[in-house]
Amino acid sequence: MNTVITAQVSSADGAPLAQGEVSVHMQRGARLVRCGSGQVKAGRLRATVDGELGPVWGLRIDGRAVLAWPLRQGDGELELQPLQLLADALALPAVHALRGQVWGLPQALAASAPAAAERADPLVRPRLMPVAMSDLVSDAATQIHLGATSNTGLVLGTANIKLSGLASKVGDVLSMQFPSTTEELAATTAITSLDLSFTPSGTTTAAPPPPPPMPTVPPVVGYTxxxxxxxxxxxxxxxxxxxxxxxxxxxxxxxxxxxxxxxxxxxxxxxxxxxxxxxxxxxxxx
Missing domain, CATH: 3.30.10.20 (Trypsin Inhibitor V; Chain A)
Structure with missing residues (x-):
């Protein structure tokens, strides 16, 4: 069954992206292969993937990598959180990013990317804004679900995830910030860890192997x-x-x-x- 990916896409100036060519890439072993394609028209992205998405995949718009977060999934359709393209590339180690350059982020992250006038290096590392704990749990659960329902032939059991960052509060919402550089991480002393454990629905725990059969008495009647x-x-x-x-x-x-x-x-x-x-x-x- 094919998977349809949809999302709202804005250009760097915040207006709906007029048009663009979309490609979907998935990691298979050590190779990154193209597994789907589509278009952006009037700010709406729609791409079709041949088969099911694996656990590691990425989007490119006009050949440039963008980071995407799932919003909801069902009935062969995966809707992403709204995407914001950037005027300049960010240096992020995404699996599908050519030369480590990312040209688009979910809008929640793009809003915290430094303005071009504030930097001399065209490749910058973003200082991420706080992310609500509820969003972290929801996004992690969605990614685990995608991995559990992929057609790799593997069965995903319980997954344990540990997130480390700075606990913060935005209004009444408990959130977490993540240092964007190793220097920031080294200078931070109040690191908070969040341990998450997921068991994907629909997966079953393998039954223990049956005990070995009890031996039986050999026939000896008639023997000396x-x-x-x-x-x-x-x-x-x-x-x-x-x-x-x-x-x-x-x-x-x-x-x-x-x-x-x-x-x-x-x-x-x-x-x-x-x-x-x-x-x-x-x-x-x-």
């Missing part, structure tokens, strides 16, 4: 006493021998009956009772 004892020992059983009278000299020394019977389950190390034939002595004639 010595051969029966060796066969039981090879099967890791002991033996108890009882003598039973027989009128046939041909049966003398052979096993007439065994308990448990052949094929019955019995734990290794247990004893098997053998009834071994013994010739009956004829009564003397007076």
């Amino acid at each position: 006493r010595e051969l029966a004892l060796r066969k039981l020992a090879a099967a890791q059983y002991t033996a108890q021998v009882r003598l039973a009278a027989t009128a046939s000299s041909q049966d003398a020394g052979r096993v007439l009956r065994q308990l448990p019977a052949a094929g019955q389950p019995l734990s290794a190390g247990q004893a098997v009772l053998l009834f071994v034939a013994q010739s009956a002595q004829p009564e003397p004639i007076e």
Whole structure:
């Protein structure tokens, strides 16, 4: 089943993007392959992916990488949070970004990107604005769901995510800020960690393997006493021998009956009772 990606897209000046060519890229092994395409018309992006999206994918508009966050997914459609294109590239290590340059962000992040007049280097690292805890949990859950429903043939179980940043509060909303450079991270002492655990719906925990079957008693009826004892020992059983009278000299020394019977389950190390034939002595004639 194909996946349709939709989003609202604004140009760098905030107006709806008039038009643009869209390509969707997905990582397969060590390669980044193109898996879908589409267009932007009058600020509305629509792209079709051949099959389902894998856990690692990215968008390009007119050949330039943009970062996108899922907003909602269902019935073969993935809607992204509104996107804002940038006048200058940002240096971000996105998997689909050529030379590490990103030219678009979700609007919530784009608003915090430094203005062009404030920097000399055309490639800058953005100082991200606080992100609400509820949005972090929702976005993480959406990404986990995308990974769990991909057609890679793998089954995703419980996923544990640890986020470290600066706890903050915007109005009444508990949020978290993330240092954008290693220098900022090194200068920060009040790091807060948020541990998230997700179990994707529709996934099942593999049942434990069944216990090994109990061994069964080998057949030894008709064997000589010595051969029966060796066969039981090879099967890791002991033996108890009882003598039973027989009128046939041909049966003398052979096993007439065994308990448990052949094929019955019995734990290794247990004893098997053998009834071994013994010739009956004829009564003397007076």
